[in-house]
Amino acid sequence: MTFIQTPGLPGVFYRRLSSMLRRYLFEIVLAVLILCGLIAAAFYL
Incomplete structure (x- = not known):
């Protein structure tokens, strides 16, 4: 997988x-x- 920095990607994510x-x-x-x-309840009982 290649991660390319595109301006729209962070907004969509x-x-x-x-x-x-x-x-x-x-x-x-x-x-x-x-x-x-x-x-x-476990602590109080």
């Missing part, structure tokens, strides 16, 4: 990454909250 992050942000936050809740 950033837009694709931000769109993917917005799509999966709720699931990621929910998973982190569930994991933190399980760890806290």
Whole structure:
């Protein structure tokens, strides 16, 4: 694979990454909250 610096590439990559992050942000936050809740419950019980 050859990586050629083109002016449009970082913008397209950033837009694709931000769109993917917005799509999966709720699931990621929910998973982190569930994991933190399980760890806290394990410590408190």
